[in-house]
Amino acid sequence: DIQMTQSPSSLSASVGDRVTITCRASQSISSYLNWYQQKPGKAPNLLIYAASTLQSGVPSRFSGSGSGTDFTLTISSLQPEDFATYYCQQSYSTSALTFGGGTKVEIK
Amino acid sequence: QEQLVESGGGVVQPGRSLRLSCAASGFNFMTYGMNWVRQAPGKGLEWVAVIWHDGSNKYYVDSVKGRFTVSRDNSEKTVYLQMNNLRADDTAIYYCARYRRTPITRYYYMDVWGKGTTVTVSS
Numbered sequence: 001d002i003q004m005t006q007s008p009s010s011l012s013a014s015v016g017d018r019v020t021i022t023c024r025a026s027q028s029i030s031s032y033l034n035w036y037q038q039k040p041g042k043a044p045n046l047l048i049y050a051a052s053t054l055q056s057g058v059p060s061r062f063s064g065s066g067s068g069t070d071f072t073l074t075i076s077s078l079q080p081e082d083f084a085t086y087y088c089q090q091s092y093s094t095s096a097l098t099f100g101g102g103t104k105v106e107i108k
Numbered sequence: 109q110e111q112l113v114e115s116g117g118g119v120v121q122p123g124r125s126l127r128l129s130c131a132a133s134g135f136n137f138m139t140y141g142m143n144w145v146r147q148a149p150g151k152g153l154e155w156v157a158v159i160w161h162d163g164s165n166k167y168y169v170d171s172v173k174g175r176f177t178v179s180r181d182n183s184e185k186t187v188y189l190q191m192n193n194l195r196a197d198d199t200a201i202y203y204c205a206r207y208r209r210t211p212i213t214r215y216y217y218m219d220v221w222g223k224g225t226t227v228t229v230s231s
Contacts, residue, residue, distance in 0.1 A: 001170075034217045036153075043203055043224055044145075044153060049217035050210060087153050091216040095167040097143070097155040 002026050002090050006100035012108040019075040021103045023088035028068045032092035035064055035073045038102075039084045047086075048073065075105075083107055110134040110220050112204050117225030120194055128189040130204030130222055138162075138182040141207035143218055144189050146200035146227075154200075158207060159187060172198075194229045201226050 003026035013019050023033065031051035036044040046055045048064035051071060061076045075082055088100040116128040130142065144156040157168045157178040166178050177190040187204055202225050205218035 032215060036218075038153075043221040044205075044218075045221070046217060046219050049219075050213065050215035053210075053215075055219065085152075089153075089155075089218075094158070094216060095165075096169070097158065099145075099153040099155060102152040 001096045002029060002093050002098055004088055004090055004098050004100040006086075006088055006103050008103060009101060010104040010106060012106050013078050014108045015078055015080055017078045017108075019078050019082075019105060021073045021086055021088075021105075023066075023071045023073070023100050025069045025071075025090055025092075029090045029092035031067045032090055033064075033066065033071045034089045034091060035062075036087045036089065037082075037084045038087065044087065078105070110206075112206065112220055112222035114202060114204055114222045114225035117202065117227045119228045119230060121231050122195055122229055124194055125190070125192045126194060126227060128191065128202055128204075128225055128227070130187045130189075132185045132187075132206075135206070135220075137185040141216075142178075142180065142187040143205045143207050144178060144187075145203045145205055145218070145221075146198075147203070147224075148197070148200045151200075156202070157189065191227070194227075196229050199227060199229045 005024045007022045033051045035048040038044045052064045085102045085104045111133045114130045143158045159178045175193045180187040204222045206220040208219045209216045
């Protein structure tokens with residue numbers, strides 16, 4: 001199975017900061033990479049699919065980049081509602097989907 | 109609006125069975141694949157199973173193969189997860205999620221999620 005490794009596992013940031021989260025795949029997955037946001041007690045919410053396509057309704061301060069094995073999720077100016085846990089997920093192997101371990105974004 | 113509602117969770121003893129349901133509304137259910145994703149207490153997301161829109165393909169994470177079965181009834185707009193021989197490490201919130209793909213490039217993603225149903229396996 002394809003392993004997805006996120007870094008860091010947690011970070012502290014202030015409102016207005018630029019935040020970058022990294023996701024690395026154990027093999028090349030082209031652009032078959034999605035990002036989700038999850039707030040405590042809530043279901044995950046799709047932010048970005050196909051590595052860089054913003055899901056409808058998601059604020060433009062979120063962006064995704066990368067292809068192959070290395071991907072990034074960037075929040076250009078962190079807002080109070082962005083404090084949450086973020087997960088990457090590969091869909092290259094449609095018979096064995098995998099998520100990264102998550103990155104918790106906390107208030108500094 | 110597009111909605112998924114899971115049900116069927118509860119407390120069950122190890123070795124017993126449970127069937128989860130996920131009812132869809134607000135979209136053409138029969139044209140979408142469906143996933144089950146779980147989250148153990150305090151842990152990350154783990155994909156569990158996927159079923160194609162017509163039920164022709166089903167795939168599972170290794171840890172549930174031979175114990176869990178995903179199925180669907182397109183006339184009832186419902187997807188099921190039959191869980192047999194449950195273990196303590198199956199304890200989790202179980203989410204169903206719609207599986208969508210881009211038309212030409214075939215990039216798949218989960219764009220609609222239910223609120224989840226909690227399964228606790230304990231003696």
